[in-house]
Every structure is written in C-alpha cells, then in structure tokens.
Amino acid sequence: MDHSHHAPGTPNHDMSPLASGYSRRAFLKASTGIAGALGVASLAAPFAPTYAATEQEMIYMPAGEQLALFKAKKLSPVEVLKAQIQRAEAVEDKVNAFTYSHYDEAMAAAKESEARYMTGSPRALEGITVAIKDEYDKVGWITTAGSKLLKDNVATKNHPAVDKLLKAGAVIHAQTTVPEMYFAAVTWTDLWGVTRNPWNLHYAVGGSSGGSGAALAAGMTTVATGSDMGGSTRIPCAFNGLYGYKPPYGRNAPPPSSTFLLPATEGPMARNFGDMVRLQNVMVGPAPYTPTSLRPALELPLTYEGIKGLRIAYDMDQSWAQIDPDTVRNTEAALKVLADQGAIVEEVDLKLGMSGSDIRAALVKALLSGAFGAELAGLLAYEDQLTSYGRFFARAAAEEMGPQQALEAANAINALYARIQDEVFLKGYQALISPTLATNKIAADYDPTTESVVINNEEVDPHVGWVLTALWNLLNWNPVVAVPTGLGANQVPTSMQIATPTYDDLSAMRVAAAYAQAAPPLFADGRFPDFRDRV
Numbered sequence: 407m408d409h410s411h412h413a414p415g416t417p418n419h420d421m422s423p424l425a426s427g428y429s430r431r432a433f434l435k436a437s438t439g440i441a442g443a444l445g446v447a448s449l450a451a452p453f454a455p456t457y458a459a460t461e462q463e464m465i466y467m468p469a470g471e472q473l474a475l476f477k478a479k480k481l482s483p484v485e486v487l488k489a490q491i492q493r494a495e496a497v498e499d500k501v502n503a504f505t506y507s508h509y510d511e512a513m514a515a516a517k518e519s520e521a522r523y524m525t526g527s528p529r530a531l532e533g534i535t536v537a538i539k540d541e542y543d544k545v546g547w548i549t550t551a552g553s554k555l556l557k558d559n560v561a562t563k564n565h566p567a568v569d570k571l572l573k574a575g576a577v578i579h580a581q582t583t584v585p586e587m588y589f590a591a592v593t594w595t596d597l598w599g600v601t602r603n604p605w606n607l608h609y610a611v612g613g614s615s616g617g618s619g620a621a622l623a624a625g626m627t628t629v630a631t632g633s634d635m636g637g638s639t640r641i642p643c644a645f646n647g648l649y650g651y652k653p654p655y656g657r658n659a660p661p662p663s664s665t666f667l668l669p670a671t672e673g674p675m676a677r678n679f680g681d682m683v684r685l686q687n688v689m690v691g692p693a694p695y696t697p698t699s700l701r702p703a704l705e706l707p708l709t710y711e712g713i714k715g716l717r718i719a720y721d722m723d724q725s726w727a728q729i730d731p732d733t734v735r736n737t738e739a740a741l742k743v744l745a746d747q748g749a750i751v752e753e754v755d756l757k758l759g760m761s762g763s764d765i766r767a768a769l770v771k772a773l774l775s776g777a778f779g780a781e782l783a784g785l786l787a788y789e790d791q792l793t794s795y796g797r798f799f800a801r802a803a804a805e806e807m808g809p810q811q812a813l814e815a816a817n818a819i820n821a822l823y824a825r826i827q828d829e830v831f832l833k834g835y836q837a838l839i840s841p842t843l844a845t846n847k848i849a850a851d852y853d854p855t856t857e858s859v860v861i862n863n864e865e866v867d868p869h870v871g872w873v874l875t876a877l878w879n880l881l882n883w884n885p886v887v888a889v890p891t892g893l894g895a896n897q898v899p900t901s902m903q904i905a906t907p908t909y910d911d912l913s914a915m916r917v918a919a920a921y922a923q924a925a926p927p928l929f930a931d932g933r934f935p936d937f938r939d940r941v
Contacts, residue, residue, distance in 0.1 A: 453520055457481040464489040465625035466929050469534045469681040470708075472628065476523050476533050483516040483523075483533025486628070487577060490535055494580075494626045500937055502601045503611075503620035505540050505550060505581045512579035519575055531688055532575035537627035539615050540584045542672075543661070544568050552586040552595040552614075554791045566659040566693035567631060567672055574688045582617030582630060586796040587782060591641050591873055592852050593617060596793050602850045603645055604935035606897045610848040612642035618675050619646035623935050629685045633660075635670035636769055637842075637875025640888035643675055644842035644901030647893075647928040649682040649918070650675045652878060652886040654909050656700040658686075659693035666698075669772050669879040677929045679889075679922035680708055683915065710916040714748030718917065719835040723844075724874050725756040726765070728861040730845040732894035737841050737902050740891040743925050744917065754838075756829050758822060762871040768818035769876045770802065775812035779803040794855045819880050826881065831907045837917045842901035844872045846894045875903065883908040887918040890928050897938060899928065 457480040459467065464486060475481035491509055498504060512535070519533035543549050543561035550556045564572075571578060583601045585593050593616025594600040601616050603609045604624040611620040615632030619642030622630050632639035634652045643650030651673045658672045674685035683706050691703025720741055723729050729737075745751045760768070774782060783804035789797050830838045845861050852859075854868040861872065870876050878886045886905045894900055904921075906913040927933070 453479055453482060453524055455480055455482045455485060461489055461492070462625070462934065465493045466677065466934070467628070468678050469531070469628050469676070469684055472534060473528075473532070476519070477528065479523060483519040483577060484513070486533070487512055487516045487535055487579065490579070490626055490628075493624065497604070497624050497937065498626070500602065500607060501604055501620050501624050501626075502599055503582055503617040503624060503626060504537075505583055505598055505617070506548060507580045508547070509579060512577050515577045519577065522575065529573070529575035531571065531684065534576055535628045536571055536576045536578050536685070537580045537582050537618055537621045537630040538568065538571075538578055539618050539631050539633060540581045541565075541588060541633055542568050542631055544578065547581065549581075550597060551588065552584040552593075552597060553796065554597050555785065555788050557597060563661075565661055566696060567689045569693070570688050570691075576688070580621065580627065582615070582621050584615065584617060585613045586793045587785070587799070588614035588633075588635070588638060589782075589799045590614065590795050590854060591637065591870065592848065592850070592854075593620075593642075594851050600851045603898060604937055605647065605893070605899060607937060607939040608849060608941055609846065609896065609898045610645055610850050610852060612638075612645040614638040615642045615675065616645075619643060619648060622646060622648055622675060622677055629681050630675045631672065631685075631689070632675045633670065633672045634875075634879065635667065635773060636870065636879050637873050639673045639675060640842050640875050640886065640901070640903055641873055643888040643890075645846060645898060647890040647899035647901075648675055648677055648888070649679050649890070649922070650888045651682055651686055652888075653686070653690070653911065654885050655882045656698050657704065657885075657909075657911070658689050659691065659696040659699035662695045662697075665696060666776060667773070667778050669769060669882050671882060678927065679919055683708055704911060706911065706915055710912075710919040712747060713744065713917060713920040716749045716837070716917070717835045718744060718749050718751045718837045718839060719754040719830050719833075720751060720839040721754050721756045722840065724840050724877060725758045726761050727844045727871070727874055728864050728866055729841060730847065730861050733841050733843065733845060733900050736891040736894070736900040737839075740889070740902050740921065740925065741839065743921055747920050747924060749917075749920070752835075754829055754835070756825060758825055758877075760818070760822070762867045764818075765876050765880070766867055766870040768815050769870075769880055770799075771807065771811040771815035772819070772880060774799070774803040774807040775809070775815060779807045783807075794853055798855045815880075822877065823881055836906065836913050838905045839902055840874050842873070842875060842888050842903045844874060846898040846900055847896060848872060878903070878905055885909070885911045885914040887914045889918050889921055889925075892926070893928075893933070896940070897936075
C-alpha cells in the first residue's frame with residue numbers, strides 16, 4: 407500500500423549474479439554454510455568477542471544492546487550477521503520475506519564496522535543489520551515493486567534513506583517482499599509468491615511492507631524499513647508484533663519522484679520501541695533533491711517523561727468498524743497499561759460520518775487522481791502481466807480518476823480533520839488511540855478482489871474494512887505509532903495505533919514509550935514466533 411515510481415525496466419546482461427537479480431532461493435542454496443565457512447577467521451585480531459549468546463538471543467538481540475556490546479568489543483557485527491544469515495537459511499523457505507539477499511556486500515560492511523569499533527570511530531547504526539523494503543533503491547540492486555514488469559529494474563540512484571543508512575554504518579543485507587506496486591494490505595505477488603507470518607504461517611504479514619515485518623519477526627534482521635500510504639508500515643507491524651512509525655508528511659525525505667504523493671511517508675520498523683527510535687533518527691530529515699522535506703531534522707529522545715495526568719482518548723472502532731473480540735480484549739488491556747501509569751484514558755465517539763468503504767474511496771481518490779495514478783494507469787498496457795489486484799487498481803486509475811475525484815478527496819480530508827479536531831484535540835486530549843487492525847485473521851494468500859472478510863458475522867469492505875489505518879494517511883500530517891498489544895487466539899499479534907496532533911511527534915513517542923516500558927513484551931520470556939501453520 408505504498409508508492410513506487412519506476413518505469414518497467416529492461417534486462418541487463420552485464421551484471422554480477424547478485425546485482426543481476428540472482429534469485430534469493432538460488433543464492434540461499436548456493437550460500438548454505440556461508441557463515442560457517444567465514445568462521446572465526448573473519449574476526450580480525452585483536453577483536454576477540456567474549457559475549458556468549460544462544461542463536462535465538464543473537465538473532466533477536468535489540469540494536470541498543472548490540473551497539474553497547476560492539477563498543478565494548480564483546481560482540482562483533484560479523485557474528486550477528488552470520489547468525490541472521492543462518493536463520494534465513496533455516497526459515498526463509500517457510501516465510502518468503504526476501505526478494506534478494508546481498509550477503510557478500512553485507513559481510514564486507516560488517517567487517518568494516520568491526521574495524522571502526524577497533525579504532526573507536528563507530529557511527530550511529532554501526533554494524534546493525536537493516537533489511538530494506540523492495541521500494542528503497544540502492545545503486546546496482548533490482549527494485550521490482552513486486553511486479554513482473556520490473557523484474558529487471560536496476561536502480562541508478564539511492565533512495566535518500568539508503569544514503570543515510572550507509573552513512574550511519576548500517577549493514578544492508580537484504581531486500582524484502584511487497585505486494586505489486588505496494589497496493590494491497592497483504593503481501594503476495596505472481597513474481598515472488600506468498601509471504602507468510604512467522605507467528606502462524608497460515609496468516610498474512612500485512613502490506614505493503616510485509617516482507618520487512620516478516621523478516622523482523624523471524625529474526626532475519628535487526629531493524630527494517632517500511633513506508634506507508636494506507637497503513638503499509640503499521641499493518642505489517644500489527645501482524646508481526648512490531649513497533650512502527652508513520653511520521654508526519656515531510657519528516658522523512660522520500661525520493662524526489664514521490665514529493666507530491668501526500669498520503670505517503672517512509673518510516674522505521676523494529677521489534678522494540680528503542681530500536682524504532684534509533685532507526686527513525688537516521689532516516690529523518692531533508693535530502694538534497696526532495697523539496698518538501700522538513701528542516702531541521704527532528705532527533706527523538708530514547709527516554710521520555712511519564713504520562714501521569716496526560717489526557718488520552720480512544721475510539722475502539724473509529725465510529726465505523728467491526729472489531730473482533732481478540733483485538734478488543736488486547737486493546738482494552740493495553741489501555742489499562744496506560745491508565746495504570748496515571749494517564750486519563752477516556753472513550754470518545756469520533757462521529758466521522760464515513761464508513762470504511764467511504765474512507766477507502768477517499769484515499770484511493772487522493773492517491774490515484776494525481777501523478778501516481780497516471781503512472782499506474784499506464785500499466786494497463788501490460789495488464790496480462792499484473793496480479794488481480796494490480797489490474798483492479800490500474801483500471802481504477804485509468805477509468806475513474808481525474809480532477810473531480812481530487813476535489814472529492816480534498817473535501818473528505820478537510821471534513822475528517824475538522825471532525826478529529828472537534829471530538830479529540832480541541833477538547834484537550836493529547837493522543838487518540840484505536841486498534842491498528844480490526845482483525846488479525848486474514849489468510850496469507852487473501853485476494854481482496856475475489857474474497858471477502860467477515861468480522862462479528864458482518865461482511866466488511868474487502869480492501870480496508872479490516873484495517874483502521876487509512877484515516878491517518880488521509881490526515882498524513884498527524885504522527886502515528888503502532889505498538890503490539892499481545893497475541894490473539896491464533897497466535898498472531900494484535901496492535902494499537904497512537905495518533906497525536908499534527909507534527910507533534912514527541913507526544914506520540916511519549917505515549918508509546920510509556921506503554922513499551924510497562925507492557926509485557928513480545929520476543930521475550932518465551933513469546934517468540936514458532937512457525938506453526940494452523941487456521
């Protein structure tokens with residue numbers, strides 16, 4: 407459910423196997439045992455790690471803990487990368503989260519990071535592995551947008567966030583799967599197949615940053631990038647038990663081609679709050695060729711004052727949705743975590759005056775009545791190569807979108823903003839909470855163009871009737887943090903989203919930090935994905 411602005415590429419026959427799109431399956435098979443082959447010899451003396459960790463501790467170790475151990479020379483970035491490569495070799499066939507892996511490049515970067523720790527010159531994310539969404543261009547790598555039309559599309563420029571990650575010393579080792587053209591809330595394509603949830607393989611990972619979510623949940627990376635134009639960072643975070651951030655428009659610089667895609671924004675994904683903040687602090691800020699990026703860069707603290715006395719509103723269903731019982735129960739428990747810290751948590755009725763279908767229609771009009779819609783409409787010339795949902799949205803862009811739809815979207819945005827202001831922020835509430843998803847019971851291969859979703863015995867809009875994220879893309883000036891609220895009966899996580907007034911990032915982080923400090927965490931105390939496959 408995010409943006410890409412590439413024209414269909416042409417094959418390049420003069421590239422190395424990795425750069426030319428050597429498939430992840432072939433690479434993983436060929437590189438089986440790569441970590442063992444590198445062995446202890448990869449650790450250049452006098453770097454002599456002493457930290458003993460199990461494989462599970464190593465692959466799920468938070469970035470904050472890694473950075474401290476790296477600095478103390480008790481652990482090497484090479485060791486972490488090797489462990490995560492081994493993990494990918496073990497579970498990637500089940501999960502299918504990577505398009506391409508770049509382990510040789512990553513190993514070279516990890517060794518450089520090791521050397522920097524030896525010389526006392528580490529950077530902000532030195533040695534931390536980052537999986538990047540198959541939307542973030544890196545020169546020489548293939549960015550497919552999940553489409554057969556772009557299977558040979560070689561990037562010639564870096565995404566602004568990639569430049570920032572490399573400058574910060576991050577180790578970028580893999581690209582992650584997405585739905586075609588980022589236009590679905592689940593992740594499967596004709597090009598890459600179905601990406602499945604490590605918590606329960608029967609269920610979805612969300613979209614469009616689905617591969618990033620699955621890779622994090624599976625322990626194949628330390629942090630990952632996402633982007634969000636209908637919930638595409640928050641939805642995968644919800645399905646996979648993660649923290650994710652949808653910054654306000656302009657906070658994180660997109661590529662110049664995405665400048666005027668107002669509902670969209672790039673953001674961080676992580677297994678805990680602190681790592682989400684660390685990644686955001688690298689991604690944030692202006693870029694040389696993005697005119698709408700905000701100055702100066704807003705650096706977020708890692709710690710915040712408490713929330714005693716803070717007024718927090720919640721609307722369980724945003725005044726329109728059906729919410730399943732597991733989600734209601736876990737959201738209520740999460741609200742109690744905040745109330746127990748002294749926050750004043752009160753229920754409100756947003757009275758949006760719109761159904762889920764109305765909100766979806768407004769968002770589609772906002773997205774497809776401009777430049778992005780024109781590009782998507784152009785794909786109809788290749789419709790026999792598109793997925794079912796790719797054809798659906800390409801036809802909508804070509805046949806139904808224009809200036810009138812842009813006006814209708816603008817009117818809807820203004821009406822929704824006024825309603826949120828009247829019912830929440832002008833009444834003195836400093837945050838608004840709702841679930842991120844209405845249900846976590848969506849099959850991994852769900853097709854919104856042919857199948858239906860039923861919640862509480864009621865059929866809902868097949869595209870967005872089961873998510874509560876789209877509102878905040880129409881109101882993309884409001885910061886939103888997604889946080890995990892526990893596990894459902896199907897062992898798939900649930901989530902809530904914390905929205906604050908326009909450009910008030912610090913309040914959103916303050917509430918999320920308070921929750922993270924007090925709530926029972928996932929990826930700890932035996933609460934890890936077990937790759938079950940059950941309805």
